[in-house]
Amino acid sequence: MAATDRGDLTRTAILALLGTVGPLSRTEIARELDLSPATVTQLTKALMAAGMLEELDLQPSRGGRPAQRLGLLGSAGRALGVKVTAEHLVIVEVRLDGDVLGSWETPFDPSSPDALGDLSEAVADVLGQMPPLLGVGVCVPGSVDDQAVGTVNAPTLGWQAMPVGDRLRRRLKLPVLLENDVNALAVAERLYGRGRTHRDFLVLTIGRGVGAAIVADGRVYRGARGGAGEFGHVPVAVDGPLCGCGVYGCLEAVVGAAGLVASARERGLHVTTVDELGALASSDATAREVFTEAGTILGRTTAGLINVVDPEVVVVLGEGTANWPYWQRGFDTAVRHQLMPGRRDIEIEVESWDDTSWAQGAAALVLATPFDTEGAAGEQGRMVRARLIGATP
Amino acid sequence: MAATDRGDLTRTAILALLGTVGPLSRTEIARELDLSPATVTQLTKALMAAGMLEELDLQPSRGGRPAQRLGLLGSAGRALGVKVTAEHLVIVEVRLDGDVLGSWETPFDPSSPDALGDLSEAVADVLGQMPPLLGVGVCVPGSVDDQAVGTVNAPTLGWQAMPVGDRLRRRLKLPVLLENDVNALAVAERLYGRGRTHRDFLVLTIGRGVGAAIVADGRVYRGARGGAGEFGHVPVAVDGPLCGCGVYGCLEAVVGAAGLVASARERGLHVTTVDELGALASSDATAREVFTEAGTILGRTTAGLINVVDPEVVVVLGEGTANWPYWQRGFDTAVRHQLMPGRRDIEIEVESWDDTSWAQGAAALVLATPFDTEGAAGEQGRMVRARLIGATP
């Protein structure tokens, strides 16, 4: 992009790279960040002079001069990640290398008149306990209009044009990044998961809602108004159940948590949550059938998306993956059945999941900014990078 | 990206910009190409010294120093665009500003043992008649594996791993760019159509097949293996008709040309082509019903895609648009019905279409390379730019 306004982007990218994957040689850094060796030599020299990097051991030679590994000196960056739901907040503290240092959970009412104040205070409380960090990432089940400002539209929370970013920044005096929850997961996946080796992939989430994030050419695609990835609202049934979005027959209404429970009750099962349904499935064929059918519908719809987007890998995440073995029967056959020939070998991977995964995604928003070559995170990203350079003694 | 290897990218971008939209002031150029005014001053100075640009009239002042418009001197670039189908080739000659200078059509048999030889000769014949040009763009109904090489997979043509690019380059001694046909249309749209004002849009094509191209952040998204946009193979019916791809119930099998005819005959109409069906529709309600139903299915599926991709505009193109008034009844209501609230205001535009439109898209591949900041077109793109700089006297 620019020649001079990239700020410390490249410098911080080196620090962040070493922070996330551990010591590397100069050549490896160059390869990883798509720089010339000359540049890496220059920048690492500066970083070493500033006391942020040190030379470590020599790698055994592979037929030429042995590689000199470089390692981070001093504290690696840390960030806070916040997941906002209609009932509670989950906050995690994550180190640059992905290690979770701590997690907190508090009840939260997004419809309270001063919801943003409550949110700010909850985060501030956690912050009080710890040394300064790079920034705070927040993910919400909705769309983020202008990422630089952080205006949130989230029907699930009853939020419309909520100035979440602005408010948090004023209270916390830290860079604050906002993003849709599924997109945040995709950022985390790009930083620590399948994205390290793939530039084009899909992240699918199942749980209360159903979502998708599209990673194209290594970047999370946000769409014209930050609303890309509303996979849950692809129509799958002409006269399907009413969805929370007001439309009938959305995928989410059919295979989301509420849809599963409804479908189970229609079959005479007395369950009120997906967890109960999952527990029942080990012994009850009808319960398994509910999952299988959901898997079939999800699989068919996913196949369509794969045909349109042509990813290398699909990663499945979300609370719903707990019951994945039951989904899988239907899903696998449906996907393979509906994929175009030549794409049937696509890898579909279900990754581990726990309660803090969403919040970890949010933290990744901050920890990924040093790699954000396009400067998409804007002003907030620049601030994060400035803190990374400034923090290490 | 790089500092030094961008070649003449910016210089050619200025030439191409003036070629496509006509004379502009330095400030306008800077705005359009996302450069600083200083850079534009420097580069235009060089281009004027080289005799490629001239200063024209002064624009009336808008409160400050009046803008000095700059215009191209000498011949603007021209390119050839080739559309390959199972029956014939359409070739057009297009000037940088989008003007079509000529068009040719010849029968073509892709299954002939020397199909690539036939193709090369057909293009060479046309080339023989004209002064040298920037390059040749070729679009095919299929996917292009490695754009730099130009290896084509196109089931419709019976082509698998066909080295089209390689062969043409050797015969023509010109830069040759290959692309999927719908993606090529999207490039043209980006250069001359809605893309001039929108960075995120969808191109939908209806006709023999059904396709889509996704333009995200101003770039045509090609997917992991160049196979993005296979919208025609999204599943829409559980027990639908068999599609050419070997799967049952694809959108294309239902609302593609063959699907429409089949559906019409099921209803007792004696038609063998969509053209006949279209002619009949003006007087026959059943024929109209066929289109309306197809429009409904297309609309519902498109709404799903819009929900996932969140574009600003959708452009509908293709032979099938001739009957659009009949599709529209079903399409419009289905789309509005299935779109998430807040997206219902999306603009859907049907553009004019003629037999050479596909080939014009192919030519746009070449004419757009000067703007291809990411250098996606690789070596061939660089050659096109070199020719643009070299050609103008």
Place this chain on the structure above:
DNA sequence: GGGACTAACTTTACCAATAAAGAAAGTGAG
């Protein structure tokens, strides 16, 4: 007609990154 203002350009100093060429530090074959 003379400031105050504004928009369009230009100059200058500088910066980030590169290519190209070379130095450094090993391996392995004869």
Place this chain on the structure above:
DNA sequence: CTCACTTTCTTTATTGGTAAAGTTAGTCCC
């Protein structure tokens, strides 16, 4: 031990582009 070769890193000259601070040429208003 020496020579050819490989890989890693460094040096140097150069490039493409920028920000910041002019300069130029108008308008508008008194």
